[in-house]
Amino acid sequence: MHIAVPLPGDNRLGAIAGDLAARGWSWQPRLLPDDLTAALRAEVLLRDAEQDLDPAGIGREDAFQLDRSVRRTRIAWMDGSSAAQRAFLAWAEPVRESLNRALLIGMFEFEACYVVYPEGGFYDRHLDSFAGARNRVLSLVVYLNEAWQPETGGALAIWPEGADPAAPPVAHIMPEAGGAVFMLSETVPHAVDVTHARRFAIAGWWRVNQSGDTRIDPLT
Numbered sequence: 219m220h221i222a223v224p225l226p227g228d229n230r231l232g233a234i235a236g237d238l239a240a241r242g243w244s245w246q247p248r249l250l251p252d253d254l255t256a257a258l259r260a261e262v263l264l265r266d267a268e269q270d271l272d273p274a275g276i277g278r279e280d281a282f283q284l285d286r287s288v289r290r291t292r293i294a295w296m297d298g299s300s301a302a303q304r305a306f307l308a309w310a311e312p313v314r315e316s317l318n319r320a321l322l323i324g325m326f327e328f329e330a331c332y333v334v335y336p337e338g339g340f341y342d343r344h345l346d347s348f349a350g351a352r353n354r355v356l357s358l359v360v361y362l363n364e365a366w367q368p369e370t371g372g373a374l375a376i377w378p379e380g381a382d383p384a385a386p387p388v389a390h391i392m393p394e395a396g397g398a399v400f401m402l403s404e405t406v407p408h409a410v411d412v413t414h415a416r417r418f419a420i421a422g423w424w425r426v427n428q429s430g431d432t433r434i435d436p437l438t
């Protein structure tokens with residue numbers, strides 16, 4: 219099966235690049251085409267019903283931890299094994315190319331997973347990459363629930379770079395279907411408020427190539 223998806227237009231891509239340059243994050247309601255959102259939702263609902271998801275950790279791979287006081291989530295890595303995943307990965311590629319041209323950030327490869335928060339799920343304030351690691355440079359979160367209501371909670375809270383943990387967030391984003399958030403992974407603190415319904419999303423990261431004198435960074 220193949221899902222044909224229109225790509226985001228130059229005006230949307232330009233707005234994302236402008237937001238990232240100005241403040242390090244961008245919220246784009248309904249960025250994904252509806253057909254693609256529906257196909258991804260169908261797959262994550264099925265994986266969830268079949269309990270085909272793994273507990274999510276925190277921290278770097280070499281310091282993988284399960285800490286339910288910080289994060290309560292289940293995930294499934296995307297490997298291109300379904301038409302929905304292939305369409306999503308194909309949609310993400312020209313986004314990478316366009317943002318690389320606009321921002322000169324040299325994004326090299328993309329990894330993504332389905333993320334399910336149970337009722338009562340949350341994610342404490344964090345950065346997606348450790349400064350200096352130059353691993354993940356840009357984060358993408360795409361929301362898959364239909365008809366999210368504000369009273370359901372589960373908003374994404376965003377703070378400006380370097381904000382005091384006690385400072386109030388600058389944005390609370392409702393996880394509305396097909397909406398996409400872009401955040402600079404090393405600098406934009408964010409958190410997921412407690413959700414009162416099952417919350418379905420995709421979290422993705424673009425990484426830079428870390429090949430150097432002492433290390434080869436393979437494509438996969």
Ligand SMILES: O=C(O)CCC(=O)C(=O)O
Nearest residue numbers: 341346359374410419421
């Ligand atoms: O689901 C969200 O809104 C954000 C998730 C997140 O911060 C993460 O997976 O690192």
Ligand SMILES: [Fe+2]
Nearest residue numbers: 344345346408
């Ligand atoms: Fe995050």
